[in-house]
Amino acid sequence: MRFLLILASLALLAATAVDPALGDAQGYGVYRAHPEALQWHAVLLHSAWALFVPGLLALLSPIRARGAVLARVAWFAVVIGLTTFSALMAADLWVLALEQQLPDDAVRRADEAFQSLAWAQWGWQVPGLAGWALALVLTPIAAARARVIDWWTAGAALLGTALYFLFAISALPLSLLGPAVMLAAYTAAAFRMSRPGDGPDVFGRFVDRCGRAGLVAAPLLFAAGLATVPGFSPGLDGSLSHPAQAQASALLLHLSWIAFIPAVLHLTRTPSRWPRIIGAVTALALINFSALMVGGYTTIAAATALDRPTAERVDAALGDYAPFTLGWVLPGMALTFLGLIATAVAAAVTRRARWWTQVLTAAAVAAFLILGVGPLSLLSPALFLAALAPLARTARPAPPPDAVPSKPAVAAEQH
Numbered sequence: 001m002r003f004l005l006i007l008a009s010l011a012l013l014a015a016t017a018v019d020p021a022l023g024d025a026q027g028y029g030v031y032r033a034h035p036e037a038l039q040w041h042a043v044l045l046h047s048a049w050a051l052f053v054p055g056l057l058a059l060l061s062p063i064r065a066r067g068a069v070l071a072r073v074a075w076f077a078v079v080i081g082l083t084t085f086s087a088l089m090a091a092d093l094w095v096l097a098l099e100q101q102l103p104d105d106a107v108r109r110a111d112e113a114f115q116s117l118a119w120a121q122w123g124w125q126v127p128g129l130a131g132w133a134l135a136l137v138l139t140p141i142a143a144a145r146a147r148v149i150d151w152w153t154a155g156a157a158l159l160g161t162a163l164y165f166l167f168a169i170s171a172l173p174l175s176l177l178g179p180a181v182m183l184a185a186y187t188a189a190a191f192r193m194s195r196p197g198d199g200p201d202v203f204g205r206f207v208d209r210c211g212r213a214g215l216v217a218a219p220l221l222f223a224a225g226l227a228t229v230p231g232f233s234p235g236l237d238g239s240l241s242h243p244a245q246a247q248a249s250a251l252l253l254h255l256s257w258i259a260f261i262p263a264v265l266h267l268t269r270t271p272s273r274w275p276r277i278i279g280a281v282t283a284l285a286l287i288n289f290s291a292l293m294v295g296g297y298t299t300i301a302a303a304t305a306l307d308r309p310t311a312e313r314v315d316a317a318l319g320d321y322a323p324f325t326l327g328w329v330l331p332g333m334a335l336t337f338l339g340l341i342a343t344a345v346a347a348a349v350t351r352r353a354r355w356w357t358q359v360l361t362a363a364a365v366a367a368f369l370i371l372g373v374g375p376l377s378l379l380s381p382a383l384f385l386a387a388l389a390p391l392a393r394t395a396r397p398a399p400p401p402d403a404v405p406s407k408p409a410v411a412a413e414q415h
Helices: 004-017 035-060 068-087 090-101 104-116 118-145 151-167 174-192 202-227 236-241 243-267 273-305 308-318 322-349 355-371 375-388 407-414
Strands: none
Touching: 004 035, 004 174, 035 068, 035 090, 035 118, 035 243, 035 273, 035 322, 068 118, 068 202, 068 243, 068 273, 090 104, 090 273, 090 308, 090 322, 104 118, 104 273, 118 151, 118 174, 118 243, 118 273, 151 174, 202 243, 202 375, 236 243, 236 273, 236 308, 243 273, 243 322, 273 308, 273 322, 322 355, 355 375
């Protein structure tokens, strides 16, 4: 998964290159003038941060005792903060849909209504922005302190991050400077990561505990999110009648899909390659799918600031954006459910779970897809809980393979 750092940096570079809102091109109306560029920018930028999640986790994975404290903070920042931040890129597509339907003053009202939603601020924006910054800063520092990478590589990653923070919306080519330095730094990190050091695997035990906690927390959060949908109806009527409850439900569902990420990575952490690939693909799908929960907030904001027909028209316009639908929505939904089943199958094949785990997981997915949102929909998280909760006590990860050759081996290969 460490090579995802290279793909993430490339996606960030491409997203910045096609950004229509750089330099003096700021304010409402810019997206309306460059709809195709904005669509690709939003999808590529989301993809970049989504790819950074498993990539940065791979950079943290060889850490043992040295650097374990920083690694713990970075782990939470990556899994919760960076995943949440990636979801906010969907708001750019929503603003585009607004601009294509409405004049600038109406777009401003709707955007300000979204920004003022308390659940959006404290459930998404604050943890997303804070986690994004901490993940990009603390991860290379923790990896360098643990001697997973050298300080020169970590310093280059931090320099690229600082340049991106400073010049992300500057005019080209200055805005490309940060992503270009990050690409060079994380390419070096992907190829120069050393073997885990000696000593007790303090950080590995922490990741193990988080993975086992996710096996229980994910179904419970899923159940809470479904149970708090106003009137057990996903329609706009319930959201407008109980806006705070609808926002809480969307956040709980978002957190449930996030909690599935460490659970999936826990079950697929084996020396075998295919389970690890299944885990990485499923984690990326979960990040994509969890991001879609922000749509509940944008719909409420549009209906509150404008009117219901306009909100519905804007939602319909979002579905017409091919990069969003084909590159984000459909892969996120399809690969999430297929990936959860594949994860259960991989756990059974590697004898870390019993045969009934995959049967119950498949039944949970089928129940959610067939029953939708309603009182009976709680059957799905109940089946997930029955399938995964016992593994929190019994499924221990096999020792992962060494990520890369040791330093002497690398040196021998270079000569």
